[in-house]
Amino acid sequence: MISEFYIAYLATVAVFFASPPGPSQLLMISNALRHGLRRSSWTMAGDLSANALQMLAAGFGLAALIATTDWALDVIKWAGVAYLIWMGIRTFRAPPATARTADAAAHPRRLFLQGFLTSASNPKAVFFFAALFPQFISQSAPILPQLLILGITYLVIDGVILLIYGMTATRLFARLATRGRLLNRLSGSLMIGAAILLALRDARAR
Numbered sequence: 299m300i301s302e303f304y305i306a307y308l309a310t311v312a313v314f315f316a317s318p319p320g321p322s323q324l325l326m327i328s329n330a331l332r333h334g335l336r337r338s339s340w341t342m343a344g345d346l347s348a349n350a351l352q353m354l355a356a357g358f359g360l361a362a363l364i365a366t367t368d369w370a371l372d373v374i375k376w377a378g379v380a381y382l383i384w385m386g387i388r389t390f391r392a393p394p395a396t397a398r399t400a401d402a403a404a405h406p407r408r409l410f411l412q413g414f415l416t417s418a419s420n421p422k423a424v425f426f427f428a429a430l431f432p433q434f435i436s437q438s439a440p441i442l443p444q445l446l447i448l449g450i451t452y453l454v455i456d457g458v459i460l461l462i463y464g465m466t467a468t469r470l471f472a473r474l475a476t477r478g479r480l481l482n483r484l485s486g487s488l489m490i491g492a493a494i495l496l497a498l499r500d501a502r503a504r
Contacts, residue, residue, distance in 0.1 A: 303434045303435070303436055304434070304447070304451075306434060307433075307434040307448060307451070308451070310430070310433075310434075311451070311452060311455055312455075315455060315456070315459050319463065320492075320495060321382070321416050321417075321419075321420065321492035321493070321495045322345045322413065322416050322417050322460070322492075323459070323460065323463050324488045324489070324491050324492035324495070325341060325345075325382070325412060325413060325416050325488070325489060325492050326338060326341050326342060326345070326413070326460045326463050326464050326467075327463050327464070327466075327467045327488055328389075328467075328484075328485040328486075328488035328489050328492070329341045329409055329412070329464075329485070330463070330464040330465075330466075330467035330468050331467045331468075331470060331484055331485050331488070332389070332482065332485040333409070334468055335461075335464045335465055335467075335468040337406070337409060338409065338464050338467075338468075339461075339464070340406040340407075340409035340410045340413070341409045341410070341412055341413035341460075342413060342457060342460040342461065342464070343410055343413065344409070344410040344411060344412060344413025344414035344415075344416075344417070345413040345414065345416065345417040345456070345460065346413075346417075346453050346456060346457055347410075347413075347414055348413070348414045348415075348416075348417035348418040348423075349417055349423065349452070349453060349456060350449070350453060351418070352417075352418070352423045352424045352427055353427050353431075353445075353449045353452075355424045355427075356424050356425075356426075356427035356428035356431065357427075357431070357445055357449075359428075376497075377419060379419070379493045379497045380493075381415055381416075381419070382416060382419075382489050382490070382492050382493035383489075383490055383493045385412065385486075385489050386486045386487070386488075386489030386490035386492075386493060387486065387490070388486070389482055389485050389486035389489060390482060390483050390485075390486025390487060390490070391482075391486070392482045392486075416492065427449075427452075430448075431445060431448050431449075434448060435448075
């Protein structure tokens with residue numbers, strides 16, 4: 299890959315992540331507040347896994363297929379919104395966790411699924427990757443290695459951003475660890491905020 303293309307790509311992705319936190323970032327903050335950084339890293343893993351699948355979908359040309367099926371976009375989007383609102387309300391209303399309930403709520407599989415479904419519920423991501431990658435690919439070099447580099451770079455940057463949000467939230471978690479009900483309300487409110495952001499996004503827009 300020509301270095302100029304890659305530098306331009308890094309700058310573009312940096313500008314993209316300079317925007318306010320989206321649904322996945324808010325969910326990461328929410329889980330880091332409630333469960334700490336180590337356990338909330340499963341949420342990050344779920345988010346990045348969904349992103350990787352969306353990149354594959356874009357790479358195989360599925361964006362064009364999805365674009366012709368309007369109802370599928372709406373189903374995916376609103377299922378994600380409903381899921382986040384349901385989680386947010388449950389968390390907001392939950393009593394302070396005991397050791398047993400905290401372990402159940404922070405099960406890796408559950409946190410992974412939350413991150414995966416939240417990211418996967420934004421069909422716009424497929425179109426984003428389908429539109430982004432071709433702008434930074436050189437036609438004079440093999441395409442597949444370039445797509446791998448672009449995709450891995452995006453996932454690394456996304457992961458670093460999520461870790462930063464998680465570490466910031468964990469510091470607040472340490473200060474509020476004895477105030478379980480307040481933590482639940484903060485965490486639940488952030489989940490509901492993530493649902494609102496997802497609901498406001500147009501799945502058909504770039």
